[in-house]
Amino acid sequence: MKNVKPPQTLSLCMIVKNEQEYLPDCLESIKTIVNQIVIIDTGSDDNTVEIAKKYGAEVYYFKWCDDFSVARNESIKYAGCDWILWMDADERLLPESIPEIKRLLKYEKKPIIYKVHIRNIMQDGQNYTLSNAHRLFNNHRGISFSGRIHEQISPSTKNLKGEERDSNVNLYHIGYGFEEKKTADKLERNRKLLINMVKESPNSAYAHFTLAQNYGMLNKPEKALVHYRKAYSLKQFDPAMTASLLNIMSGNLVKLNMLEEAYEYGTKSIKLRPVQAGGYYILFKIATAKQEDENAIRWLQKLLYMTEKIGNTKTTISTDVLISPEKILLNLGSLYNKTGRIDEALECFQKVLDKNPDNIDAIKGLIEFYFRKGDFRLMHEYFTKLYNLIPDDLRYFDSVGTLLIKQNKFQESILIYETILSGYPNNVNVLKRLIGLYGKIGNLQKANELFAILKNTEDSKPLKSKVIKSSSPKS
Numbered sequence: 001m002k003n004v005k006p007p008q009t010l011s012l013c014m015i016v017k018n019e020q021e022y023l024p025d026c027l028e029s030i031k032t033i034v035n036q037i038v039i040i041d042t043g044s045d046d047n048t049v050e051i052a053k054k055y056g057a058e059v060y061y062f063k064w065c066d067d068f069s070v071a072r073n074e075s076i077k078y079a080g081c082d083w084i085l086w087m088d089a090d091e092r093l094l095p096e097s098i099p100e101i102k103r104l105l106k107y108e109k110k111p112i113i114y115k116v117h118i119r120n121i122m123q124d125g126q127n128y129t130l131s132n133a134h135r136l137f138n139n140h141r142g143i144s145f146s147g148r149i150h151e152q153i154s155p156s157t158k159n160l161k162g163e164e165r166d167s168n169v170n171l172y173h174i175g176y177g178f179e180e181k182k183t184a185d186k187l188e189r190n191r192k193l194l195i196n197m198v199k200e201s202p203n204s205a206y207a208h209f210t211l212a213q214n215y216g217m218l219n220k221p222e223k224a225l226v227h228y229r230k231a232y233s234l235k236q237f238d239p240a241m242t243a244s245l246l247n248i249m250s251g252n253l254v255k256l257n258m259l260e261e262a263y264e265y266g267t268k269s270i271k272l273r274p275v276q277a278g279g280y281y282i283l284f285k286i287a288t289a290k291q292e293d294e295n296a297i298r299w300l301q302k303l304l305y306m307t308e309k310i311g312n313t314k315t316t317i318s319t320d321v322l323i324s325p326e327k328i329l330l331n332l333g334s335l336y337n338k339t340g341r342i343d344e345a346l347e348c349f350q351k352v353l354d355k356n357p358d359n360i361d362a363i364k365g366l367i368e369f370y371f372r373k374g375d376f377r378l379m380h381e382y383f384t385k386l387y388n389l390i391p392d393d394l395r396y397f398d399s400v401g402t403l404l405i406k407q408n409k410f411q412e413s414i415l416i417y418e419t420i421l422s423g424y425p426n427n428v429n430v431l432k433r434l435i436g437l438y439g440k441i442g443n444l445q446k447a448n449e450l451f452a453i454l455k456n457t458e459d460s461k462p463l464k465s466k467v468i469k470s471s472s473p474k475s
Contacts, residue, residue: 008105009035009081011139015062015071016040019089020047022174027055028449034085040075060154066193078138080463082217085136091118100234104167111141111162113153115139117314119322120173127327130310130320132233136169148200149193152209161462179273189219198227209245216248221255225424227250228368243273244319250282255265275305276317281323284331289422297335304328326352333365337372345369365402376412386421391423401433410440426457 007239012034027037037057041049042064052059062074076084083105089092093101104114116135119128137143142160144150151343155163176205194211199340201207212227228249231237236246246269253262261285270279281304287295307325333348346369352362370379383400386393397420404413417434422429432452438447 003346004045004109008083008107010085010101010105010194011038011076011079011081011082012081013038013072013075013086014040014089015042015068015075016044016048016052017042017064018042018044018046018048018087021471023048023051025092026087026089028058029095030085030087031055033093033098035081038078040071042071057241066196067148068148068193069151072145072151079109079139082139082337083136084139087135087171088173088175088285089295090173092174094170101136104169107137109364111138111143111157111160113137113143113162113164114167115164116167116169118173118233120170127324128322129313130322132318134164135171136167147206148197149190149428152206166333167377172409184218187214187363188443191212192220197283203234205231206233207295208234209237212252213248213396216252221252224252225249239272240316241318243269243276243279243317246272246276247276247317248319250279251285251400252289254289257289259289262286269317273307274317275302275306275313277310277315278317278319278321281308281321295331297339300328300332300335303424304332326355329367330359330361333362333369337365337368340372340374342369360390363389364396365475370462371400371403376409376415378413380415380419383416386404387419387423394420394424394427398429398433407460410437413437425453427468428454428457431457 010033012030014026014037016039031192036051039049039052039053039057039059040062041052041059042062049059058078060074062071064071067102072086072419075086104211113134114136115319118131118133120131121128134157137157138246139151141162143153143162144156145153146155155308157164172435189212189328191214194207194214198204200360209231212231215224215227217220228245231240232249248267250262250265250269253259253265263283264278266282266286270276270283273279279301284296284303286298286378287293287299303323304325307323307328309324310320329348329352333345333352336345336348338340345365349362349365349369352359353366356362363382366382367379367386369457370376383397389396397416401413401416401420404410404416414434417430417437421427421430421434435450435454436445438444440451
């Protein structure tokens with residue numbers, strides 16, 4: 001009878017400091033899959049340690065030394081299981097990844113590192129950047145971390161003649177969605193470590209790349225560009241990472257209004273790795289900056305196709321961006337409206353409303369669409385729907401009425417202001433507008449009735465007019 005090998009086990013290894021707000025959700029996401037939790041605390045003065053112990057973690061204390069790889073290596077020193085997964089407190093393992101991890105936990109003779117895919121939520125709370133990192137590896141094979149910051153295990157694995165593999169494991173990272181001050185503090189801390197890393201390894205493309213990213217997130221594009229150029233010139237990255245570098249460098253050049261060079265790098269990225277979203281997104285932004293509407297439409301169409309394709313498979317670059325299809329359709333609809341392709345605009349806005357009937361931007365887009373088409377009945381129908389959803393957006397509603405007045409559409413404008421008046425019966429500006437409009441169409445009786453109300457009312461919410469603008473959401 002053959003000996004049945006016991007199932008492979010898994011250690012979670014983490015380094016933390018003052019993570020009481022984020023640690024519980026992190027540990028909840030992995031508690032059913034791990035056999036051991038190792039926590040290295042680097043100086044918490046909140047309830048982080050107590051929370052970790054509630055989840056059965058082994059907690060060890062470590063004096064911070066401005067080197068993440070040293071701390072990571074300290075954490076895996078205590079790992080007693082066959083495999084190691086490492087995470088940060090602001091990450092969560094997606095539930096559908098648990099069966100995938102179980103499938104991967106098999107005995108391997110040689111060092112194996114698995115690429116894990118990470119969705120990094122952006123500060124708008126809706127869109128994501130996509131990245132990957134080697135987060136899962138077999139224990140007792142000599143694998144270790146290197147790098148003062150943005151530490152990696154791939155160099156040691158290569159030295160050990162190990163193997164890198166892809167996986168379908170996915171993490172959700174909320175760190176980039178932190179409030180502004182917390183993000184700025186983290187970036188400033190990291191900048192000092194990255195500067196030291198560049199000094200220690202001046203010919204490391206990775207060191208220059210990560211410092212450039214830090215400068216970019218600190219809104220210092222000139223300094224970022226110096227290090228992006230250096231990283232690119234060293235030619236040390238594989239095609240997937242090179243394509244990511246080209247996209248990020250292109251985006252940095254857009255900030256500096258160096259649009260021709262930005263376009264050159266964006267197109268190089270797409271030639272290198274056609275199945276991606278980031279390159280098409282940056283080319284759309286370049287076309288928008290150059291006010292090239294048809295090119296902007298073309299790149300958005302490609303971006304929509306690639307976003308759907310990547311959603312069903314995977315990106316082929318190391319770091320990508322995932323814009324919601326809803327947002328892409330809204331931008332497309334606005335551009336179609338602007339360029340007179342109104343049927344295509346309608347299709348875009350309707351697709352958004354099919355999934356989300358209360359999408360404010362799509363409704364505004366349809367208001368603009370029906371205005372351009374001259375269908376004021378449907379325009380008023382969507383105006384009323386919007387008014388019921390966001391009755392306090394008085395400046396926008398007034399801008400619709402003002403636009404109609406400028407087109408001499410007085411009857412249609414009266415419908416708009418009567419709708420507003422139903423919610424704000426004592427608003428002086430609305431009353432004045434309606435008095436003037438009824439006067440223009442010769443309905444003096446109605447104008448006098450409203451004038452009598454005006455004389456006896458006090459305005460609670462003055463209404464300032466502004467011209468209606470495109471409903472395109474910001475990208």
